Structure formats: structure tokens, C-alpha cells
Amino acid sequence: MNDHWALSNAPWLDSGPTSRVLTLLSGGGEEARVVGGAVRNALLNLPIGDIDIATTALPEEVVRRAKEAGIKSVPTGIEHGTVTLVVEGKPFEVTTLREDTETFGRKAKVSFGRDWVGDAHRRDFTINALSVGADGVVHDYVGGLSDIAARRVRFIGVPKERIEEDFLRILRFFRIHAAFGAGEVDRDGYLACIAARSGLATLSAERVRMEMLKLLVADGAAAACVAMADSGLQQTIVGGVVYTGTLAAMIAAERALDLEPDAMRRLAALAVAVTEDARRIAARLRLSNSEARALDSMGHRWWRLEGMDEARARRRLYRLGEGPYRDRLMLAWARAGTGADAAHWIELARLPQRWTAPKFPLRAADFIARGVAEGPQLGHVLTLAEDAWLAADFPLEPGLLASLADQAVTRLTRDPKP
Incomplete structure (x- = not known):
């Protein structure tokens, strides 16, 4: 199957650094396309972040062409076919088409190829396997276009096989759904994730942390975390009880205060009731020192912030500082339940905007x-x-x-x- 769709209104593709890279790596018997998330986001009318390029050109040819064009190249993963080109200050990860010769998780042996269909089938989800050339034509070999239209996140091929190639795909399934999906998660993928959940224990804490923090700030984080909790996956990750209702309340509080999503606030709402929870999670996910301190601060006697008047709130703000005060207050608000006086909580949360704590004047x-x-x-x-x-x-x-x-x-x- 090779469905086509013309990508319209894509100035980033028609001109500028992306166009320059595609032109550089096309011609002379070679072809280059934008692949993955940039194509997906363009079709969903979402902001485009990093732009990854796939090409039939071998890594040595990519480096040679870049040198001739005066473009900086960095061999960031040249043994796997990846070279980073820096054009007008913007990095492009360029990877030669590959095919697996042996598959065992992230250490799969690969050989370079020229087969766009085979390369698409190596990827994780249908909506991540689309590619587009400089002409704006989107190539779809796995049904990604229909899944984009339905906002459906679906594994390519047999979910069990895709997961066994890399168990991190369990978390990526929920994270990608939270960011780009709609409605219930794909049932076949969901059941495969549940069946393979013991594989999460083989993953490094750093990789789990990265996916979890991305998931927590996605638009659909609340529903995705409910699905993960219902399957027992969430408890496996944090090593304790999870509070999906508190997470939903935290997200509502952020929106009421016009705050950007914050992964630590949301992680605290999901899994921290006391400081012991914060310390356990910090160890399990190998959080950075600043992340661990933030989580620990929120878990420290947050319940003492319930029922505060403004005088007491000023004392808390003085002791904690603006950021920790706001975050701990928001955790208390999220845990206060549906009967909480939202207007009062909002007033307390906005205290730093109307009052600045003086310095202690005695020396x-x-x-x-x-x-x-x-x-x-x-x-x-x-x-x-x-x-x-x-x-x-x-x-x-x-x-x-x-x-x-x-x-x-x-x-x-x-x-x-x-």
C-alpha cells in the first residue's frame, strides 16, 4: 500500500534550511524525505519541532555532499547511519534507510538499504511512519493517513512483535496517544502492552523517566494515565499507589491559573502523598537533583496548606519561596477534592503576584x-x-x-x- 496525500501550506518544506537539506541529498540517484514526527505534526496542524531526514544516500555520501556544500556535519551515530547536518544554525538528523538483519531490542543489527517501504515497516506506529519529499507528496505504506484522520495510535504490524523489539514502546504507545490520539486507546495495542508489561523492568530508569515526563505534559495525560493505571502499568512504573483523580484535578488547576503544564507538579499529583513517595519515585526514575527536590517539597506536609487564610499563606510563601509555595499549594488544592473552593485556592495561588515578602530586618x-x-x-x-x-x-x-x-x-x- 502506498497512499499519497499532498501536504499543502508547508513553507518550512518549500524553502529555508529543510529545503536546502532535501535538495542536497536528492539527485544523482539518491532521494531524501522528511520522516516521522514532523510529517505527523504538519498533517495535524501542530507545531513542528525537530525535523528528521531519511535518505537513500550512504552516510559517507551524506558527509561528502555536506562538505562540498560548506555544511557542517557531525557523525552523531554514523555506525547506525545517522549524521547530523547543521544548516543556518538548525540541526537535522539525517539517517540512511535501514533494514534489520537481526532483531533483539535496541541492539538490532541493521544494514543500509534503499527500500522506503521496508524502512517504514521498521518504525513503531503508523502515524510516525509517514514521509514527505520536497514536492510535498506524503508517502504512506502502513495506513498512517487514515489513523491520522481518526486520531488513532496503532502499532505497525503485530503489536507484540513491535513491543518485543523495544519495551519502551509500551510507554511510547500511551505517550503518543496522550499527545496525538483521541478517544479510547487502540485495543490490540493496549492488550499487547499489558501482556508485555514485565518487560518494563528491563528498561533503564533514564529512558522510562524521559517517556513519563513527556507523557505527563501531553494534552491527553489524564486519560492516558487512567488507562495505564487500569492495566497496572502505572503502578509498576512508580512502585506505589497512583491517584489519577488528583492528576486530573492538578491539570484543571494549572488551566485555571493559566500555567504551562509542569511534569513535576503532575507527577506529584499522580503518585506523591508523602515525602517517602517522592524519594522512592526520584530513585526509580533517576530524577535530577532539582526534580527530586521539587517533588520532595510538594510532598512535605502539603495538607497543612488546606484551610489557610491569607496571613498564614504569606508566612508559607515567605518560608518556601514563590515556586515551591505555588506548587505545594496546587498539590493541596488538587487533593482537596471536588468540594474545594476554587476561587479561594486561586486567590492563594496568585498571592505572589500581589504581595512580595520583605526581608527579615533584624540582624x-x-x-x-x-x-x-x-x-x-x-x-x-x-x-x-x-x-x-x-x-x-x-x-x-x-x-x-x-x-x-x-x-x-x-x-x-x-x-x-x-
């Missing part, structure tokens, strides 16, 4: 002047004074500050700490 010198010696006692009295300053709602009047300092020194003498 070590204020207490040294009152006879407190440098050392641990000085740190303790500063803590006592800061706590009292917060409780008094951030006063800045000199007389009141002096009184707070005196009271802190008095408390220190009553309750000295090393």
Missing part, C-alpha cells in the same frame, strides 16, 4: 548589641525573633522590631539551646 548585630555571644546561641535567638516577626505579620516599625528583639533575648535566657 546578628542587633543581638550582639544586646549581649548575645557569637555562636550557636546567636543563631537560635535569630530563629526565635524571625518566628515572632512572622507571627506578628511582618512588621517593619523600628519600635516594634526592637521589642521583638528584646523578647527573643528574654526567651533565649529562659530556653537556651546549644
Whole structure:
């Protein structure tokens, strides 16, 4: 099967760096096409990110032509047929058509070929196997065009076989559906993913992390996570209980606040009830240090933010800082349930936009002047004074500050700490 469809209104294809690469690698008996996600997104009228090129030209020929044209080439995966060309500052991953000679997961042995049909059948999903040449004609050998029209994510060929080639395709199935699909997930693919779920244990944490974080920020993340939870896949990934209702509430909260989707917020909503959950997930997914800190912060006594008035919220904002305050508050909001007062939560979440926490005005010198010696006692009295300053709602009047300092020194003498 080779269905054709003309891709119209594609200036990125007709001119500019993409056109230059296609022209460079076509002719002289060779052909080049844009493949994969760029074609899919163009047909769905979605933003186009990276543009990948497939070609019949061997890697050495790609490098030779690039050199003659004065284009930088980087052998990013030349043993697998991939060369990156940099044109006008934009990178293009160019890969020679391939065919598997032996298949065992990501370490499949490949040989270079010239068969566009065979190359399409090597790919994962029908909507990712489309290609388009400089003439705008979309080539479809696997039924991807009809699946694009139906917003259906379907494995190429037998789902079980595609999954066994790389078990990461289980997660990619749900992630691609969340981003580009509509309605229920494809049943044959879904059942194959369930049957093969033990294969997830063979994947590196880094690869799982990458797919999960992409899935969580997709438009259809809530429904995809429900499907994964119903099959037991989600619990396998995070190693504990999942809360799909809280995830849906977090997504609604982000939209109410006009915030961009945030993977850590959504991961916390899905799987973090206490800090122990955050630490387990950080280890299982090999989160970065900043990601792990964000997850841990959200899980730390988020329930104490329920029922806050604005005075208490200001103290929390002062202690946590704007980002952690907002994210922990949003987790508390998402977990508050359907009876939550959305207007009140929104008001608290937008507190940093109308109020900036002042700096604590008392300094070590204020207490040294009152006879407190440098050392641990000085740190303790500063803590006592800061706590009292917060409780008094951030006063800045000199007389009141002096009184707070005196009271802190008095408390220190009553309750000295090393």
C-alpha cells in the first residue's frame, strides 16, 4: 500500500534550511524525505519541532555532499547511519534507510538499504511512519493517513512483535496517544502492552523517566494515565499507589491559573502523598537533583496548606519561596477534592503576584548589641525573633522590631539551646 496525500501550506518544506537539506541529498540517484514526527505534526496542524531526514544516500555520501556544500556535519551515530547536518544554525538528523538483519531490542543489527517501504515497516506506529519529499507528496505504506484522520495510535504490524523489539514502546504507545490520539486507546495495542508489561523492568530508569515526563505534559495525560493505571502499568512504573483523580484535578488547576503544564507538579499529583513517595519515585526514575527536590517539597506536609487564610499563606510563601509555595499549594488544592473552593485556592495561588515578602530586618548585630555571644546561641535567638516577626505579620516599625528583639533575648535566657 502506498497512499499519497499532498501536504499543502508547508513553507518550512518549500524553502529555508529543510529545503536546502532535501535538495542536497536528492539527485544523482539518491532521494531524501522528511520522516516521522514532523510529517505527523504538519498533517495535524501542530507545531513542528525537530525535523528528521531519511535518505537513500550512504552516510559517507551524506558527509561528502555536506562538505562540498560548506555544511557542517557531525557523525552523531554514523555506525547506525545517522549524521547530523547543521544548516543556518538548525540541526537535522539525517539517517540512511535501514533494514534489520537481526532483531533483539535496541541492539538490532541493521544494514543500509534503499527500500522506503521496508524502512517504514521498521518504525513503531503508523502515524510516525509517514514521509514527505520536497514536492510535498506524503508517502504512506502502513495506513498512517487514515489513523491520522481518526486520531488513532496503532502499532505497525503485530503489536507484540513491535513491543518485543523495544519495551519502551509500551510507554511510547500511551505517550503518543496522550499527545496525538483521541478517544479510547487502540485495543490490540493496549492488550499487547499489558501482556508485555514485565518487560518494563528491563528498561533503564533514564529512558522510562524521559517517556513519563513527556507523557505527563501531553494534552491527553489524564486519560492516558487512567488507562495505564487500569492495566497496572502505572503502578509498576512508580512502585506505589497512583491517584489519577488528583492528576486530573492538578491539570484543571494549572488551566485555571493559566500555567504551562509542569511534569513535576503532575507527577506529584499522580503518585506523591508523602515525602517517602517522592524519594522512592526520584530513585526509580533517576530524577535530577532539582526534580527530586521539587517533588520532595510538594510532598512535605502539603495538607497543612488546606484551610489557610491569607496571613498564614504569606508566612508559607515567605518560608518556601514563590515556586515551591505555588506548587505545594496546587498539590493541596488538587487533593482537596471536588468540594474545594476554587476561587479561594486561586486567590492563594496568585498571592505572589500581589504581595512580595520583605526581608527579615533584624540582624546578628542587633543581638550582639544586646549581649548575645557569637555562636550557636546567636543563631537560635535569630530563629526565635524571625518566628515572632512572622507571627506578628511582618512588621517593619523600628519600635516594634526592637521589642521583638528584646523578647527573643528574654526567651533565649529562659530556653537556651546549644
